[in-house]
Amino acid sequence: MSLPRRLQERPLPQQLLTELQHLTTNYSTGSLDKGERKAVHSPLFEEELGWVGVGSEEDVDEAFRRSRQTQKAWADTDVKQRVKVMKRFHHLVAKHRELLADFIQLETGKDRTAAFDEVLDVLNNARYYSNNAPKLLATQKQPGAFPLITKTHLQRVPKGVVGQISPWNYPLALGISDAVAALLAGNGVVAKPDGSTPFSNLISLYLLREAGLPKDLLQIVTGSGRVVGSAISERCDYLMFTGSTKTGKILGTTVGERLVGYSAELGGKNPMIIAPDADIDKHIDTIATACFSNSGQLCVSIERIYVPDAIFDQFITAFRRATESIKLGSGLNWDYTMGSLIGQNQLDVVQHFVDDAVDKGATVITGGKPRPDIGPYHFEPTVLTDLGEGAELAEQEVFGPVVYVQRVRDVEEAIEQANKLPYGLNSSVFGQPETAQGIAEKIDAGSVTINDGYASTWASISTPLGGVKESGVGRRHGHEGLTKYTEAKNISSQRIMPMRGPSWLPNKYYGTLLSSALRLGKALRFLP
Structure with a gap:
């Protein structure tokens, strides 16, 4: 693997980069023996960032073989020892946070704040599950059929080897945070990162090894979703997937036919409702962040806003001002608030949605154009209104810095519009606490964030998080985010006399x- 000189010269240990190359060569996929490599490019510059191997079904077989062989001993390891490993991992992530943020920015082109959000997410998950795993995984005494006569316990047993398929938009957070819980629960993991952002996963593997995770327990196989992703879904004992609804349905069918458990965070078209009593001036910058953080490439970001007629003009004026104050930029620094899209394909998708909406009558309030003067895949934060009939933007997820604002009669119509699509991942309400709470309780979504876009619900890691309708099944975070990786075993014993008397x-x-x-x-x- 080759890396840009400016990264090689960072004051962090060269050993880390050397070991990363070793991991890339020896542990990401066995196909390197055949000389099959895939170049990885950064959105920030033209030179190649590095390379990884192109995995095959045979590589996935070998990954599961290694992980299964190691997982049995790991499952027998006292949970307190597993926790020690994860706490050391937490320490190493904190220690190397700058390097991790560098790699995230290099792989994705996102701004530094969004990159650090990923580091914090890993730290939060590692800390929360390390603190709670002993209690959640402990054998629990349960009420028996008859007091004194029947004794019952609930035991948590690891699933075995968990398959994980993660996306490119949050390669560190979504690449390792779910695996943290699966590993603490006593499982092995075979993971496939997205082909454009593999290095964040490989660094995580390095740090977990440094923390004492048994060799071969966590396997990373790089390659295509069609080959590697499909093979993982056909071999795993439980599948964790984050990605599109279309792919999620395909994988759900595969694991369903095998009667294997499945958790998936899928697509969304997340709505925001502005209540008539909202303090617009106070919250307008937060509203803009909810839409354009990470250039809109965020599963829980807002893509549609419903505003009652009485405050529409006031809102759209303030929203335009806040959107135009967002600073676009590039580089491994804190000097800008919105970075690049991931690549040319995503840039083309975003442009298509804007052009289609405009062709069908939409008004561009601000933005709407690429910014090649800043970087090859930068696109202006874009606000549209007056969406015409049949515009694709109305119902399809853009996954980019584009949001439309719709005028409605009142809050009741806003709730109706928010709930009409077949998605239900995240939603947001701005208003006075009592008003917003009443609206939130009527929205069909796995999470509703009041007077914020998504950050407070995502960061409240003790509470389960996931989608309803076509936005997913299962939950990450909270107790369920750990126990879903276990089987519940009922162990009952009868004393004194049999149940039949x-x-x-x-x-x-x-x-x-x-x-x-x-x-x-x-x-x-x-x-x-």
Whole structure:
């Protein structure tokens, strides 16, 4: 793997880069033995960022073989020892946060703040699950069928080897945060990062190894979704996927036919509602951030805003001003607030949505154009209104810095419009607390953020997060984000006498005895 000189000269250990090359060569995929490589390019400059191997089904087989062989001993390792490994990983991520942010920016072209959001997400997940895993995974005593006679325990058993397929838009956060929970639960992991952003995963693997994670437990196989992703879904004991709804349905069919568990965060067309009593001037910069953070390449970012007629003109004026104050830029620094799109394909997609909307009558309030003067894949933050009939932008996810603002009669129409699409990932409401809370409770979405875009719900890591309708199944974060990677095993033992009663009791009296015991248990509050 080759890296730009400016990164090689950073004061962080050259050993880290050397080991990363070693991991790329030896652990990302076995296809390197055949000389098959894929170049990785950065959106920030023309030179090649590096390369990875092109994985095959045989590579996936080998990855699962290695992980399964190691996972058995890892599952038998006391959870407190697993926690020690993850806490050391947490420390290493914090120590190397600048290097991690550098790689995220190099791979994605995003701004430094968005890159650090990823680092913080990994730290939050590692800390939360390290602190809670011993309690969540401990064998728990449960009420038995009969007090004193039946003893029942719930045991949490690892699934085995978890498959993970992660996207390019948040390569570190979505590439390792879910794996943290799976590993702490006692599983192995075979992961496929997106082909354009593999290095954040490889650095995570390096740091986990440094923290003491057993060799071969976490396997990374680079390659195409069609080959590597499909092979992972056909071999894993549980699948964690983040990506499009279309691909999610295909993978869901594959794992469903195998009766394997599945968690997926899929597409969205996230709405925002501005209540009539919202403090627009106070929140307008936050509203702009909710739409244009990470250049809109964010599963939970806002793409449509509904504003009651009474405050529409005030809002659109303020929103335009806030949008135009966003500073576009490029480079490994904090000097700008919005970076690049991931590449030419995404730039073309964004331009198509804008052109289609304009052709069908939409008004461009601000933006709407690429900015090659800043970088090859930069696009202006764009606000549209007056969306015409049939505009693709109305219902399809753009995944770019484009949002449309729609005038509505009142809050009731805004809620109706927000709920009409088949998606339900994230949503946002701005208004006075009581008003916003009432609106939030009527929105069909896995998360609703009041007086913020998405950050507070995403960062509230103790609460499960995910989509409804066509935006996903399962949850990450919270207790469920860990326990979903386990099987619940019921272990019950019977004492004193069998459930059917003592052998000397005639069968015809069994029902009477059972009914009396149940009534007594309820009266004494032994039973619910």
